[in-house]
Amino acid sequence: MSSLLLVLAAFFLPLFPASVVFNRLAAASDHLAVRLALFVIWPQIGVLLILWGDLPMDPGLIAAWALLSAVLYAFRMLTVREVGRWSAMLASSAWPLAWLYALQTPDAPDLVAFTLALTAAPVLMLLVRATLASRLEAAYTGLHGGLARDLPRLSGVIVVTTLAAMALPLFPGFFALLTVMSGATLWMAVGILLIWLLWSWAGVRLLEGTVFGPRSGPVAADLTMYSAWGLAFLIGVMVAAGLAWSGAAL
Incomplete structure (x- = not known):
């Protein structure tokens, strides 16, 4: 893989410090559709560059760079309170794992599906952020x-979405982690487990600052039944897609 393609791929499938570009763009717009498009399309450009460039140049260097980037942003999730930024940090921590999977030379559709599996939870968190902002005027834990x-339906959606962000079983992120760990070396597996632990820690902190504890803040309307079922259907589709892909990839 040429140096130019490696640098370009590191911007679109973000590795630190090139990941700063994605995070700046993610924070630049409050428009939900723009953010969703950015989260879905941005990493897939990086995947296409990897497939075009035929990895690797130095597998050990790339693996170490990817793991360190993922750990850095997993730690950043512990300090971020705004849910939109939290989602961007989750994406910046998850997408470097696609580099580790790419080093295992999977088929192109599997690499695309793997990256989408890592993108599912950040996308769901963007929807939660938009819902919180529209009802409470701010989306801070x-x-x-x-x-x-007071908002049981919204709280239920937040809980399920946070569990997806923690990559717990049945959610796409869980199967993505299992897939990359099945072909990882020991030191890579230890790094992935550390990232997984940090995601879980950050998820618990997010729930403590939103769903649980004493009620504070203005009175707000809960999700309508239709909205709650719509989000539940979207989550169900993502779970089903993750199960279908993992059955073929594992």
């Missing part, structure tokens, strides 16, 4: 806590 008391 710790600012409007105890939502389970």
Whole structure:
């Protein structure tokens, strides 16, 4: 793979410090459709560059760079309170794992599907962020806590979406981690487990600052039944797609 293609791929399938570009773009727009398009399309450009460039140049260097980038942003998730930025940090921590999977020389459709599996949770978190902002005028953890008391449907969606961000079983991220770990070396597997642990820690902190605890903040309307079922259907589709892909990839 040429040096130019490697640098370009590191911008679109973000590796630190090139990942700063994606995070700046993610923070630049509050328009939900623009953010969703950015989250879905941006990493797939990086995947296409990897497939075109025929990895690797130095597998050990790329693997170490990807793991360090993923760990860095997993730690950043512990300090970020705004849910939109939290989602961008999750994406910046998850997408470097696609480099590790690419080093295992999977088929092109599997690499595309793997990256989409890592993108599912950040996309769901963007929807949660938009819902919180529209009802509470802000989407900060710790600012409007105890939502389970007055907004049970929204709280249920937040809980399920956060579990997806923690890559727990049945969600696409879980199967993506299993897939990359099945072909990883010992030191790579240890790094992936550390990232997984940090995602879980960050997810618990997010739930503590939104769903649980004493109620604080303004009175707000809960999700309508139709909206709640619509989000539940979207989550179900993502789970089903993850199960179907993992059955073929594992």
